[in-house]
Amino acid sequence: MRxxxxxxxxxAAPACAQERPSVTLRDFGSFHxxxxxxxxxxxxxxxxxxxPGGAPLKIDPNGTYLVESMxxxxxxxxxxxxxxxxxxxxxxxxxxxxxxxTPDGRPGWLDWFVRAGWDVYNSDAVERGRAGxxxxxxxxxxxxxxxRGRPFEQFRIGAGAGSWNDDPALRRQLxxxxxxxxxxxxxxxxxxPRWVTTDEAILRGYIAEIxxxxxxxxxxxxxxxxxxxxxxxxxxxxxxxxxxxxxSGFGVPAQAALLKDIPVAVIYGxxxxxxxxxxxxxxxxxxxxxxxxxxxVKVDVISLxxxxxxxxxxxxxxxxxxxxIAALIQGWLKDKGLVK
Amino acid sequence: MRxxxxxxxxxAAPACAQERPSVTLRDFGSFHxxxxxxxxxxxxxxxxxxxPGGAPLKIDPNGTYLVESMxxxxxxxxxxxxxxxxxxxxxxxxxxxxxxxTPDGRPGWLDWFVRAGWDVYNSDAVERGRAGxxxxxxxxxxxxxxxRGRPFEQFRIGAGAGSWNDDPALRRQLxxxxxxxxxxxxxxxxxxPRWVTTDEAILRGYIAEIxxxxxxxxxxxxxxxxxxxxxxxxxxxxxxxxxxxxxSGFGVPAQAALLKDIPVAVIYGxxxxxxxxxxxxxxxxxxxxxxxxxxxVKVDVISLxxxxxxxxxxxxxxxxxxxxIAALIQGWLKDKGLVK
Numbered sequence: 001m002r003x004x005x006x007x008x009x010x011x012a013a014p015a016c017a018q019e020r021p022s023v024t025l026r027d028f029g030s031f032h033x034x035x036x037x038x039x040x041x042x043x044x045x046x047x048x049x050x051x052p053g054g055a056p057l058k059i060d061p062n063g064t065y066l067v068e069s070m071x072x073x074x075x076x077x078x079x080x081x082x083x084x085x086x087x088x089x090x091x092x093x094x095x096x097x098x099x100x101x102t103p104d105g106r107p108g109w110l111d112w113f114v115r116a117g118w119d120v121y122n123s124d125a126v127e128r129g130r131a132g133x134x135x136x137x138x139x140x141x142x143x144x145x146x147x148r149g150r151p152f153e154q155f156r157i158g159a160g161a162g163s164w165n166d167d168p169a170l171r172r173q174l175x176x177x178x179x180x181x182x183x184x185x186x187x188x189x190x191x192x193p194r195w196v197t198t199d200e201a202i203l204r205g206y207i208a209e210i211x212x213x214x215x216x217x218x219x220x221x222x223x224x225x226x227x228x229x230x231x232x233x234x235x236x237x238x239x240x241x242x243x244x245x246x247x248s249g250f251g252v253p254a255q256a257a258l259l260k261d262i263p264v265a266v267i268y269g270x271x272x273x274x275x276x277x278x279x280x281x282x283x284x285x286x287x288x289x290x291x292x293x294x295x296x297v298k299v300d301v302i303s304l305x306x307x308x309x310x311x312x313x314x315x316x317x318x319x320x321x322x323x324x325i326a327a328l329i330q331g332w333l334k335d336k337g338l339v340k
Numbered sequence: 341m342r343x344x345x346x347x348x349x350x351x352a353a354p355a356c357a358q359e360r361p362s363v364t365l366r367d368f369g370s371f372h373x374x375x376x377x378x379x380x381x382x383x384x385x386x387x388x389x390x391x392p393g394g395a396p397l398k399i400d401p402n403g404t405y406l407v408e409s410m411x412x413x414x415x416x417x418x419x420x421x422x423x424x425x426x427x428x429x430x431x432x433x434x435x436x437x438x439x440x441x442t443p444d445g446r447p448g449w450l451d452w453f454v455r456a457g458w459d460v461y462n463s464d465a466v467e468r469g470r471a472g473x474x475x476x477x478x479x480x481x482x483x484x485x486x487x488r489g490r491p492f493e494q495f496r497i498g499a500g501a502g503s504w505n506d507d508p509a510l511r512r513q514l515x516x517x518x519x520x521x522x523x524x525x526x527x528x529x530x531x532x533p534r535w536v537t538t539d540e541a542i543l544r545g546y547i548a549e550i551x552x553x554x555x556x557x558x559x560x561x562x563x564x565x566x567x568x569x570x571x572x573x574x575x576x577x578x579x580x581x582x583x584x585x586x587x588s589g590f591g592v593p594a595q596a597a598l599l600k601d602i603p604v605a606v607i608y609g610x611x612x613x614x615x616x617x618x619x620x621x622x623x624x625x626x627x628x629x630x631x632x633x634x635x636x637v638k639v640d641v642i643s644l645x646x647x648x649x650x651x652x653x654x655x656x657x658x659x660x661x662x663x664x665i666a667a668l669i670q671g672w673l674k675d676k677g678l679v680k
Binding site: 022023025027028029030037059061065066069071075097100124129132133134135145148149150166190191192 | 369372404440472490532
């Protein structure tokens with residue numbers, strides 16, 4: 001495929017961590033977008049103790065709150081090569097940090113695409129990170145937290161359930177895994193508590209981002225699969241390409257035709273067939289791909305091992321060969337006429 | 341004072357929002373630092389419903405977690421003029437976003453100091469923003485949330501208690517206030533839930549940042565007053581200057597002499613005398629200043645109105661004249677030999 005050749009040609013440039021060239025930005029900054037007003041009433045005044053033995057602080061929780069906005073940080077290179085802004089949407093239980101410096105200190109995809117000349121908008125979805133979270137009662141239920149070993153077992157870093165052990169000598173990492181285990185604990189520190197009842201609020205936030213920033217290209221990971229496709233279905237004229245990295249959620253099948261003018265890439269890593277959970281996740285993805293194709297959408301399904309890229313789990317944007325995969329995506333975007 | 345003259349001379353450069361010159365960075369990125377391992381055991385497995393009517397997801401909360409780390413993002417300009425890295429530490433109920441683009445879309449202090457040639461490290465303290473928060477039981481108590489009107493009344497934007505009204509026509513903003521009310525709701529969206537029992541964990545995180553990044557200059561706002569002074573007392577050889585912007589917490593008085601080789605600036609805005617709460621907060625600050633001075637520490641107390649800078653409340657880093665105040669701080673740092 002032509003874009004793979006282009007990708008390999010592009011590989012050399014921004015991947016070197018030792019002697020990094022400087023990067024010139026015409027601007028950088030951040031904003032919040034979206035959300036709504038919510039009123040809490042009838043709750044008792046709480047007393048919080050600031051210091052042991054000190055006077056209690058009275059906090060009246062009643063009043064108006066602004067909730068469910070999201071946080072967006074942007075980096076705009078002086079030399080633009082991306083035809084449109086590139087929006088990065090993180091996975092579940094994570095924040096925009098997923099695309100920043102890797103847990104072992106190498107450049108992440110945010111850095112890579114900025115240096116490749118894209119206006120990059122990296123965000124924390126509603127409820128995560130710098131988006132903040134609202135007082136009790138606004139979201140249903142309670143947030144989930146991630147134990148140290150769970151991502152190792154679930155994200156095809158280790159060999160599935162039971163492969164984690166706090167003792168590094170007893171962990172069973174997948175043979176050939178590209179995950180930089182030197183940074184594993186930093187990856188765990190990036191985890192962001194998530195609710196499981198907030199999809200609609202998150203989607204509204206992303207649509208508000210689109211309304212502010214786009215037309216654009218959107219790259220979404222994992223949980224963001226449902227948001228990239230559903231947001232594009234809500235704003236089909238604003239989205240010029242979609243890259244879904246191992247999506248775990250999808251669009252509305254009956255409305256797949258809304259995407260027919262949007263080129264779509266769906267990317268899968270390695271080790272899927274030998275995992276207990278991932279064949280089903282990919283099968284769901286392929287069902288959605290078939291629904292899109294039946295509706296006339298042009299979809300490229302890119303399996304990294306079929307392109308000679310081996311050893312990647314679910315967190316490919318931070319794995320050792322993350323620049324190689326970024327270059328492959330860049331090649332695909334160039335093939336779609338989105339790189340100037 | 342010499343540094344005020346320098347400050348005024350510097351004012352013109354990075355304040356213009358319309359035609360911003362590009363900025364060249366030799367690098368930018370992020371990392372987490374600090375924290376500890378914590379084990380939860382004996383808790384029942386929870387069932388979370390992902391979709392209404394769907395199968396419940398079983399979540400076993402027991403296990404090892406990594407908690408109480410903090411998030412740091414860095415911007416390193418190609419042309420360095422700061423003698424050391426500059427660490428920005430936000431106030432209570434906020435995150436590093438406080439120093440980014442202002443709520444009404446102008447450049448914040450992060451941008452200003454990067455463009456002035458400082459290696460800037462902007463962070464989210466333990467518990468806030470991208471630092472994440474831990475499962476129940478790790479922090480004592482519950483987080484506090486901020487209603488839409490509270491910062492208006494507490495931060496000398498409005499004329500104290502009762503000055504807020506959801507109807508803009510009925511709000512009583514302080515006459516001459518520099519707060520950009522066009523961005524007020526965006527400021528509220530920046531608010532980050534805070535616990536009131538986590539000071540020691542936050543301090544440990546900041547000390548871990550110092551151990552990784554410093555020697556350095558530290559600028560802390562409001563709640564961070566206690567952290568800048570206490571962290572500097574823990575690492576006096578690593579801190580080359582301290583700027584405390586309206587500190588609400590302070591160092592350990594008996595150990596004030598530990599700071600004797602560190603120049604200190606304490607900055608206060610306008611409207612303090614006419615507020616119900618702020619005279620006491622400033623009086624506490626002045627008591628701490630006197631303790632430092634008695635121990636041989638060189639402290640400059642800078643009251644903005646006394647330097648002809650009027651209209652600033654507690655959120656001066658995002659007020660309309662924020663560049664003027666940044667330039668004043670830069671002048672002070674230059675006077676201390678910290679600008680190359």
